[in-house]
Amino acid sequence: MGTGTPLIQIRGLSKVFSTESGDVNVLEDIDLDIKEGEIFGIIGMSGAGKSTLVRCLNFLEKPTKGTVYFDNQDLSALSQKELYKVRQSMGMIFQQFNLLMQRNVLKNVCFPLEIAGVRKNEAETRALELLEMVDLSDKARAYPSQLSGGQKQRVAIARALANNPKVILCDEATSALDPATTKGILALLKDINKRLGITIVIITHEMSVVEEICQRVAIIDSRHIAEVGYVQEIFTRPTTEAARRLVFPEGERVDHFTSSRCCRIVFDGSSSFEPVIANMVLEFRQTVNIIFADTRNIDGRAFGQIIIQLPDDKLTGEKMMAYLRSRGLTVEEVNDFV
Amino acid sequence: MFDPATLEMIGKGFLESLYMTLVSSALAYLIGLPLGIVLVVTDKDGLKPAPGVNSVLGVIINLLRSMPFLILCITVIPLTRLITGTSLGPTATIVPLVIGAAPFIARMVESSLKEVDKGVVEAAQSMGASPFEIIWKVLLPEARPSLILGAAISVTTILGYSAMTGFVGGGGLGDIAIRYGYYRYQTGIMLVTVALLVIIVQVLQEIGIRLARLGDKRK
Numbered sequence: 001m002g003t004g005t006p007l008i009q010i011r012g013l014s015k016v017f018s019t020e021s022g023d024v025n026v027l028e029d030i031d032l033d034i035k036e037g038e039i040f041g042i043i044g045m046s047g048a049g050k051s052t053l054v055r056c057l058n059f060l061e062k063p064t065k066g067t068v069y070f071d072n073q074d075l076s077a078l079s080q081k082e083l084y085k086v087r088q089s090m091g092m093i094f095q096q097f098n099l100l101m102q103r104n105v106l107k108n109v110c111f112p113l114e115i116a117g118v119r120k121n122e123a124e125t126r127a128l129e130l131l132e133m134v135d136l137s138d139k140a141r142a143y144p145s146q147l148s149g150g151q152k153q154r155v156a157i158a159r160a161l162a163n164n165p166k167v168i169l170c171d172e173a174t175s176a177l178d179p180a181t182t183k184g185i186l187a188l189l190k191d192i193n194k195r196l197g198i199t200i201v202i203i204t205h206e207m208s209v210v211e212e213i214c215q216r217v218a219i220i221d222s223r224h225i226a227e228v229g230y231v232q233e234i235f236t237r238p239t240t241e242a243a244r245r246l247v248f249p250e251g252e253r254v255d256h257f258t259s260s261r262c263c264r265i266v267f268d269g270s271s272s273f274e275p276v277i278a279n280m281v282l283e284f285r286q287t288v289n290i291i292f293a294d295t296r297n298i299d300g301r302a303f304g305q306i307i308i309q310l311p312d313d314k315l316t317g318e319k320m321m322a323y324l325r326s327r328g329l330t331v332e333e334v335n336d337f338v
Numbered sequence: 339m340f341d342p343a344t345l346e347m348i349g350k351g352f353l354e355s356l357y358m359t360l361v362s363s364a365l366a367y368l369i370g371l372p373l374g375i376v377l378v379v380t381d382k383d384g385l386k387p388a389p390g391v392n393s394v395l396g397v398i399i400n401l402l403r404s405m406p407f408l409i410l411c412i413t414v415i416p417l418t419r420l421i422t423g424t425s426l427g428p429t430a431t432i433v434p435l436v437i438g439a440a441p442f443i444a445r446m447v448e449s450s451l452k453e454v455d456k457g458v459v460e461a462a463q464s465m466g467a468s469p470f471e472i473i474w475k476v477l478l479p480e481a482r483p484s485l486i487l488g489a490a491i492s493v494t495t496i497l498g499y500s501a502m503t504g505f506v507g508g509g510g511l512g513d514i515a516i517r518y519g520y521y522r523y524q525t526g527i528m529l530v531t532v533a534l535l536v537i538i539v540q541v542l543q544e545i546g547i548r549l550a551r552l553g554d555k556r557k
Contacts, residue, residue, distance in 0.1 A: 006469075031366075056378055058464055060460060060463055060464060081467075084466035084467070084468055085466060086466070087463075087465060087466035088465065088466040091464075092461065092462060092464035094460070096455075098455065098458045098461035099458070099461075099462065100458060100479070100554075101480060101555060101556045102479050102482060102554070102555050103456075103555075104555075110463070111462070111475070112465040114466045114475065115462075115471055115475075121519075143555040143556075143557075145555060146557075155465050163465075169464075228503050242428075
């Protein structure tokens with residue numbers, strides 16, 4: 001696990017859609033490695049190209065440029081027949097479940113097995129096993145229209161597992177589900193990953209999904225991969241604008257500070273160690289944005305510096321600086337710090 | 339009300355109408371169903387986009403559909419003679435009926451198949467299904483209720499066409515209605531034949547609706 005060649009290698013992948021109103025670049029020059037046995041997230045705002053990217057992984061969309069290596073096979077070099085064969089080792093689940101409405105649950109799970117040419121009896125035995133795994137044995141004869149969203153997705157997962165795939169691609173698999181059901185589905189995927197060692201690729205626009213289940217994540221932003229790394233790292237240190245937007249989804253507090261007016265407060269030990277910023281915020285009933293802070297308490301005196309971003313209102317800013325000076329601090333304005 | 343000879347004639351006409359309608363429908367589906375599938379598959383969002391094939395086929399179908407049916411009947415008389423040896427009677431009528439109905443059926447099939455959720459087709463593709471498997475195992479079964487309803491509409495339309503062929507000696511109830519009711523002012527015979535046609539339409543339509551509902555698991 002995690003060693004050797006990655007299971008999926010995306011190399012220089014670009015996708016252009018030709019529409020009546022001209023060419024649209026959806027993905028540009030994507031490079032990405034997904035290791036065997038990991039749960040990998042691809043997150044981005046809607047329209048960022050993530051759904052197209054996941055469809056490039058099994059060549060439902062053919063890349064305009066570049067290619068994808070799956071299990072050391074260059075997918076672009078395969079014939080159509082070989083591609084059908086390879087797809088059998090890649091399960092996929094969807095936001096809208098995409099079950100066959102005119103087939104019952106058991107026959108839905110049998111469907112990929114039929115395509116793989118498995119005999120009917122064997123297929124049904126295997127399908128029942130899978131339904132047991134996803135806890136839906138009692139629904140084998142039910143039709144999809146009789147199931148809840150969460151149950152439908154479980155059927156879809158059983159179906160995706162039917163041919164013992166190496167990877168499961170999840171395209172917004174929990175976006176149509178309520179939070180409790182989402183948790184259940186994610187737990188099931190996690191369990192599958194652990195027990196069967198199947199690599200899972202999760203496409204989502206919800207950071208909470210990535211947090212819950214993924215080990216590594218790629219942030220995709222306007223056609224490009226903005227950042228790739230361990231979820232923990234990206235969470236604590238988002239280095240790109242796109243990552244920041246996803247980690248702080250509200251973003252309003254930050255956007256509020258449009259001015260680049262900052263001030264640097266120097267603690268040279270002449271003031272006592274008191275919560276000076278907090279007091280100031282309480283006094284003015286206006287928030288400030290702490291950009292940088294490095295202070296120490298040495299024998300009850302404060303040393304170090306804090307850089308804050310002042311509110312847009314110029315007058316309040318002036319008053320705040322005056323307030324800080326009155327507390328015996330050295331205050332200087334620094335512009336263009338942010 | 340009617341003498342036995344008239345009753346026998348109406349009975350024979352009834353059977354002829356059914357015969358023409360059902361045989362023509364079967365043959366028209368034999369042509370129309372594959373054409374409908376080709377239209378869907380070669381569509382620009384289809385399984386195997388082929389804009390050329392699609393638009394040529396589309397134009398041919400539209401041409402045939404825009405031709406008034408009686409004109410079509412007369413136009414194809416040489417072909418009818420070639421196939422059936424005559425241009426009169428129920429069997430001869432089957433030829434123009436099939437030619438007239440097949441393009442209509444192709445469009446009905448096309449619209450039924452296009453109702454199938456694109457996502458389900460995509461799911462099948464992601465499992466490595468070939469276009470043939472998708473047509474056979476996804477499109478046709480998933481569209482079944484809609485195809486059956488379409489068939490009910492098509493068959494009743496063909497019945498209507500078959501009645502029209504009475505004007506050119508086609509046989510069946512329409513022929514009787516025109517010869518006795520229209521040319522000889524025997525209103526009674528005309529009313530009876532029309533009533534029989536109404537009943538056939540009602541029954542066929544009802545059968546279609548029930549079959550479609552019975553087979554539909556979407557509820």
